[in-house]
Amino acid sequence: MRLFWLEIYKTFSRWRTYIGFGFIALVVILTEVVMKLSAVEIVNRMMRSTQKDFLIFGNVLNGWFVTAFIMNTLHIHIPFLIALVAGDMVSGEATSGTVRFLLIRPPSRVKIIAAKYATTLFYTTGLVIFLGIVCILPGLALFGSGDLIMHHYGKFGIVFIPEAEIPIRMLLAFMAAIWSMMTVASIAFLLSTLVENSIGPIVGTMAVVIVFLVIGNFPFDFFGTLKPYLFTTYMVFWQRFLDNPIPWQEIAKSAAILGLHSLGLFFIAFGTYARKDIKS
Amino acid sequence: MEQSFHKEIVLRTNGLSKRFARRWAVKDLNLEVHRGDVFGFLGPNGAGKSTTIRMILTLLRPTAGSIEIFGKDLHQERGSVLSRVCGIVEKPDFYLYLSAYKNIEILGSMTRSIRRDEIMEALDAVGLKLRAFEKVKTFSHGMKQRLGIAQALLTEPELIILDEPTSGLDPQGMKEVRELIKKLSTEREMTIFLSSHLLSEVELVATRMAVINHGELMVQGDVSKLLEREATEYSIQASPLDAAVKLIGDLPWAKVVSTENGRIEVHVTPGHAPDLNRVLVTHAIDVSSFYPHRTLEDFFLRITEGTSEI
Numbered sequence: 009m010r011l012f013w014l015e016i017y018k019t020f021s022r023w024r025t026y027i028g029f030g031f032i033a034l035v036v037i038l039t040e041v042v043m044k045l046s047a048v049e050i051v052n053r054m055m056r057s058t059q060k061d062f063l064i065f066g067n068v069l070n071g072w073f074v075t076a077f078i079m080n081t082l083h084i085h086i087p088f089l090i091a092l093v094a095g096d097m098v099s100g101e102a103t104s105g106t107v108r109f110l111l112i113r114p115p116s117r118v119k120i121i122a123a124k125y126a127t128t129l130f131y132t133t134g135l136v137i138f139l140g141i142v143c144i145l146p147g148l149a150l151f152g153s154g155d156l157i158m159h160h161y162g163k164f165g166i167v168f169i170p171e172a173e174i175p176i177r178m179l180l181a182f183m184a185a186i187w188s189m190m191t192v193a194s195i196a197f198l199l200s201t202l203v204e205n206s207i208g209p210i211v212g213t214m215a216v217v218i219v220f221l222v223i224g225n226f227p228f229d230f231f232g233t234l235k236p237y238l239f240t241t242y243m244v245f246w247q248r249f250l251d252n253p254i255p256w257q258e259i260a261k262s263a264a265i266l267g268l269h270s271l272g273l274f275f276i277a278f279g280t281y282a283r284k285d286i287k288s
Numbered sequence: 289m290e291q292s293f294h295k296e297i298v299l300r301t302n303g304l305s306k307r308f309a310r311r312w313a314v315k316d317l318n319l320e321v322h323r324g325d326v327f328g329f330l331g332p333n334g335a336g337k338s339t340t341i342r343m344i345l346t347l348l349r350p351t352a353g354s355i356e357i358f359g360k361d362l363h364q365e366r367g368s369v370l371s372r373v374c375g376i377v378e379k380p381d382f383y384l385y386l387s388a389y390k391n392i393e394i395l396g397s398m399t400r401s402i403r404r405d406e407i408m409e410a411l412d413a414v415g416l417k418l419r420a421f422e423k424v425k426t427f428s429h430g431m432k433q434r435l436g437i438a439q440a441l442l443t444e445p446e447l448i449i450l451d452e453p454t455s456g457l458d459p460q461g462m463k464e465v466r467e468l469i470k471k472l473s474t475e476r477e478m479t480i481f482l483s484s485h486l487l488s489e490v491e492l493v494a495t496r497m498a499v500i501n502h503g504e505l506m507v508q509g510d511v512s513k514l515l516e517r518e519a520t521e522y523s524i525q526a527s528p529l530d531a532a533v534k535l536i537g538d539l540p541w542a543k544v545v546s547t548e549n550g551r552i553e554v555h556v557t558p559g560h561a562p563d564l565n566r567v568l569v570t571h572a573i574d575v576s577s578f579y580p581h582r583t584l585e586d587f588f589l590r591i592t593e594g595t596s597e598i
Contacts, residue, residue: 014394022385105381109439112345113398114371286347 011123028089067154071147087192094196095209102204184246194273295322304353328494329483336503375449380436384425396442430461525577
């Protein structure tokens with residue numbers, strides 16, 4: 009535990025750690041303000057395709073809708089913010105030379121690497137929770153509450169979630185987002201153990217995420233067959249908590265696949281680093 | 289090779305070897321460091337000093353051989369062994385965004401719980417107490433070197449391993465570090481393993497030494513004995529000078545090389561230096577100084593150039 013807290017202290021003493029929090033606060037609040045100023049236009053656009061078939065009353069553009077909208081928009085950007093810290097977690101010690109002090113101490117590499125991985129997950133969790141807080145609280149304050157009406161995930165149609173159900177669904181969605189982002193963090197962490205500079209793991213992680221997303225979205229049969237094997241296919245499983253009915257089986261499968269990815273990546277990182285010669 | 293049987297062996301390497309790709313950086317190295325030694329580990333750049341130190345501190349895995357510290361196998365009892373050892377490998381690098389105090393606290397806490405007064409005491413010992421709460425990024429190289437020694441002192445290690453501790457320091461900084469090393473050895477009875485390519489530095493502080501070249505051990509033993517054995521030229525200040533020169537010229541085992549500035553440079557057959565001093569004194573010649581001309585530098589160059597048979 010002592011190692012974990014030392015890692016937490018080191019991580020949260022660096023300004024780089026707060027870039028992600030600053031970025032999220034800025035982008036989310038800016039988006040919410042702009043959405044507030046353009047509320048009428050947004051509602052008209054939202055309703056354009058459904059006005060002929062549905063009669064919708066109430067506060068459609070509410071805090072919950074804004075939160076879901078921002079989460080959908082930012083799920084590509086958050087991995088970069090996570091990689092910024094996770095990619096530096098081990099390689100940063102090599103870059104700064106402090107690895108030579110760190111690894112000659114009594115704690116084994118197993119413990120050190122485990123403490124660093126736990127810190128990475130802690131940061132990832134903190135960042136996603138922060139995103140949730142920054143989305144929901146100002147969202148509710150600016151737009152008020154109400155039922156959630158949005159397009160059905162992956163299908164044609166709309167989903168209606170009564171206001172009373174939304175908090176628990178949002179909580180589950182954010183927990184799923186944390187779980188997804190842990191896989192991204194694990195990729196950055198693994199890359200961080202392999203190299204001795206921080207840029208490589210950060211760029212490498214983003215390259216993996218972007219390439220996998222692109223491959224997964226190409227409308228060709230060949231890429232279609234690859235899709236089930238790409239972790240990015242399951243990365244947005246948090247969206248399924250805003251479906252009706254909630255597809256629990258699919259969610260469990262996605263969570264299991266992502267969990268296995270994270271675990272596998274950690275064990276590879278650990279195995280690599282435990283035997284690595286420190287030449288820097 | 290010189291052997292000291294009366295002292296406990298703190299560090300021993302047995303056939304220690306490390307290969308990078310096809311190149312042997314260290315080959316079949318057998319070192320012995322005794323308790324209380326200031327052990328100078330000498331070698332030219334690229335000789336394998338840092339690789340050896342990295343293996344001793346578990347940063348590199350040996351390709352072959354083993355390391356024993358305090359009589360325990362390092363790789364089997366790593367944690368308990370390293371809790372009694374501290375080191376600085378190459379230049380001391382710290383978390384620049386943290387204060388000296390926090391750096392020391394973090395690194396020390398990895399060994400055991402550290403109290404505030406212990407940290408301040410360690411910083412005081414290296415003259416950094418007044419800058420304890422300043423960020424390390426404002427420190428000079430010399431200050432970081434001293435901070436490195438402070439973190440090494442914090443856990444009261446029995447063995448300190450220093451890799452080129454005066455590298456990059458100005459003369460004043462070098463002197464301070466040398467004095468600190470002597471102090472640690474004499475006052476705190478710590479064993480110090482010190483690598484350097486600055487030969488004069490080892491000569492000034494080390495009690496025992498090993499010379500390594502191309503990854504292989506060339507010689508190991510007491511510094512004074514190794515130098516004494518090598519000494520063949522002496523510088524003598526004597527009065528009257530002419531009488532001294534004439535007297536030395538008559539000796540079959542001594543030869544005057546030159547006389548300059550009131551000094552006589554004399555080549556003496558090994559083992560006859562005490563005889564020369566005795567002859568001068570018994571012939572009523574005042575000897576105000578008599579010292580060997582050979583230095584560790586000459587010795588080192590001869591060893592590493594392969595011209596000396598040890």
